[in-house]
């Protein structure tokens with residue numbers, strides 16, 4: 001498996017950029033990711049001043065607003081430590097779009113380039129920097145993995161999540177139909193084109209459920225918000241009390257499986 | 261079951277009604293299933309052509325650089341092409357708008373007192389709505405590509421740039437033939453249907469005064485028009501009638517003959533998963549003295565229709581790299597859900613979203629540019645590496661920024677501007693660039709989570725409401741110490 005970039009020596013410290021979605025909506029996933037990194041003997045630093053990578057404005061066509069928010073993040077990671085991001089989509093923004101976003105601003109462009117070289121998506125960091133092989137302590141179960149489009153196509157880290165799950169010897173990873181297809185989230189797309197986005201998430205949830213897996217895991221909370229949000233809506237519509245498709249961030253799943 | 265139809269009009273307003281048209285298809289399980297099946301088939305055919313990821317990547321890089329090389333020299337190449345074609349005896353015409361292109365073509369028809377034009381598959385002729393212009397001028401225009409013929413019989417527009425009738429089932433086609441072709445009984449045997457079509461068309465090739473075709477590549481150094489096709493009708497259109505008119509966009513040009521094979525190979529493999537198309541025509545001149553066949557006149561109409569606007573901007577210029585293979589639509593989860601007609605443009609799918617704004621202006625197309633989750637499947641398969649998601653983001657900026665800018669890069673810049681939405685984004689930036697405001701806003705969010713409305717606009721049409729967690733990650737970290 002090719003790392004997304006040449007791995008540095010195993011670091012003693014990393015920064016954690018939680019993303020605004022994790023901070024506000026999936027804090028447990030952030031906690032679990034941090035705990036997992038710490039369990040590998042790494043000191044995790046959470047710059048208090050962090051907010052959002054700026055992607056929502058950027059992809060909606062408001063680059064000035066995105067730049068303002070992104071410029072603020074540029075200053076938060078002064079040491080040469082890797083910056084671990086528990087989201088392929090926000091990592092993709094910081095790694096691939098920051099340098100172009102600041103193309104006309106030499107000072108910030110230089111900062112952005114230095115930062116982007118240190119950005120790691122969470123599962124990529126575990127596999128390609130730490131060389132971690134999770135040891136499974138859980139009972140046999142079947143899960144299905146959803147990989148975000150940014151992780152797959154922008155970061156090229158779609159194999160690392162699969163590899164980590166593959167190391168868990170009592171976990172079967174089910175294969176969903178149209179695995180590589182988008183779940184239909186796409187930030188503001190989900191509200192600007194609700195009919196199309198709705199059809200996409202409907203198909204995605206059907207495909208995930210059809211595998212019979214007991215839960216879906218993903219390294220992107222944006223996708224999870226969409227997928228789990230639709231699955232829960234469907235459960236309500238059909239009067240099910242128990243969630244038909246529970247799900248969580250891959251960090252939470254990995255932490256649980258590897259804890260004794 | 262009826263496919264949604266686009267009414268005939270020379271003035272596309274694709275944004276108006278786009279959501280409603282999309283919803284019609286999304287709510288139609290039959291259509292959704294049939295598009296899904298068709299796209300799955302095309303995707304697997306393409307995938308089988310490119311088993312080696314590294315080889316594919318280097319081919320795409322080659323395709324990209326050939327297209328960029330030629331676009332970089334476009335003005336010069338166009339002049340050289342015109343000179344070469346003229347020397348070869350092919351008459352060259354320039355059209356800035358669809359109306360001008362129609363006028364040129366109909367003018368040639370009138371000079372020859374033409375009654376019937378047979379057409380090979382040409383998306384540019386769809387772009388200018390030639391069939392309607394011809395009809396209005398009293399000239400019959402008959403599509404000879406099987407898919408286009410079906411679409412014409414049904415009085416519809418193509419729903420895909422490579423497979424115009426992909427939205428039709430064989431039963432629908434059987435019915436169309438039985439109702440519209442004299443002396444034909446209902447049969448849904450595909451081979452029989454093709455034979456019927458061929459028989460009808462073959463007579464018409466003899467009768468036609470004009471043959472019209474598109475062009476896939478125009479080679480400047482040799483003055484050659486290359487035409488890719490599978491049915492042989494393109495060859496008939498360009499050889500049987502006494503006059504051949506080819507029409508294409510100004511971007512379809514390459515300098516050298518050696519640029520053609522790599523692009524051709526990428527085109528057929530990406531489009532239909534074929535190693536090579538059944539026919540590949542190279543047209544370099546009209547019939548020469550002493551030759552037994554071929555048209556005595558050949559014309560080329562070069563259409564701009566907004567292409568030079570795209571050309572003028574370094575980033576938007578990449579749009580013109582396109583070789584019209586259709587792979588981006590085959591792989592697009594949005595196209596797969598809504599099919600081609602919902603877009604309301606000549607070119608549907610991802611390529612349609614990035615090129616139509618140049619042809620029709622952003623007023624008419626501002627809604628289309630939002631119709632993407634930016635999943636990147638299109639950019640991943642594009643054989644000439646057009647960064648489609650990046651261009652969509654740029655078009656969103658052009659559409660939603662405040663008008664008017666001094667020298668707008670695009671017609672209709674700011675057409676989607678809303679003072680309210682812009683203010684919302686400014687407010688968003690004010691909060692998210694300021695750690696203290698962010699802290700307050702998100703703290704309130706988690707405290708007031710009980711007050712979160714149960715309806716959150718479009719989000720809750722198929723999802724449960726979003727609710728902030730009771731504690732933010734930063735609170736949890738603090739508590740942990």
Ligand code: SF4
Nearest residue numbers: 582583585586588642
């Ligand atoms: S944009 Fe790329 S994938 Fe789409 S039709 Fe053009 S060449 Fe093919």
